[in-house]
Amino acid sequence: MRNGKEKSSRRAFIKTTSAGVTSVALAATVAASAGPEASAAEPRKARCDGLPLAVTPACSGHETPAAIEGPLFKPDSPERSDLITPGIRGVRLDLGGVVHDTACKPLPGTLIEFWQCDQNGDYDTSGFSLRGHQYTNSRGAFRLRTIIPRDYWGRWGQRAPHIHTQVQSPGGPVLITQLYFPDDTEAYGRDFAALNAADRLLNRACTIRLTATPENTRYTGTFDFVLKTTA
Structure with missing residues (x-):
């Protein structure tokens, strides 16, 4: 952890994730939307053009869409x-x-919380596996080493693979959202296109841009957040 001021900011971050925020985010998301050891099918080659899903640009000036926090x-x-x-x-x-503000200025010191399920579609509710937080660097950048999550059945039916995030610039409001994967993602033998199409909470504006590595066993991805810095 960092100094006491940053810890206080993080506590404020957590407290803002109330049921009221969740219910508003759920309504906004539904309105904006169109459900043992893993082994990966061979990921496709680098996707340079013609991605099947809309992707958040480097900085559009438009706030990244919100989503539900979920119960986990x-x-x-x-x-x-x-x-x-x-x-x-x-x-x-x-x-x-x-992470940018709506004027496309990078936001250093932004808190980003990540949590997700594992290769079997399970969340760790007793510990902190596949959970963590970090702060953006002086250029507003972040890096995360993780895995592609699997789909699972939950409160809102079958969920497409996604990564939960909460993002907050210093002193700013919290953005709660979920990051999704392109239709042609290949992992765990799952049909990502069908899973994406069936998930009523999915927002295609929150899709990670993926590129397969040369050895075809893993992915690199990019996603740039745009935040409001005042309520």
Whole structure:
């Protein structure tokens, strides 16, 4: 953790994730939307053009859409950028990006919380596997080492693979959202196109740009957030 001021900011971050915020985000998301050890099918080659889903540009000036928090957020996650711990055997994902304000200015010191399910579609509710938070660097950039999550059945039916995030610039409001994967993602033998199409909470504006590595066993991804810095 950092100094006491940053810890207080993080506590404020957690407290803002109330049921009221969740219900508003759920309504906004539904309105904006159109459901043992893993082994990956061979990911496709680098996607340079013609992505099947809309992708947040480097900086559009438009706030990244909000989504529901879900019932499985846990406070006090460790500060770390590497979420791969013993027992995690999913398809590797190295994710990076930049956090901007709506004037396209990078936001250093922004708090980003990540949590997700594992290669079997399970969340760790007793510990902090695949959970963590970090702060953007002086250029507003972040890096995350994790895995592609699997789909699962939950409160809102079958969910497409996604990564939960909460993002807050120093002193700013909290953005709660979820990051999704392109239709042609290949992992765990799952049909990502069908899963994406069936998930009523999915927002295609929150899709990670993916590129397969040369060895075709893992992905690199990018996603840039755009935040409001005042309520």
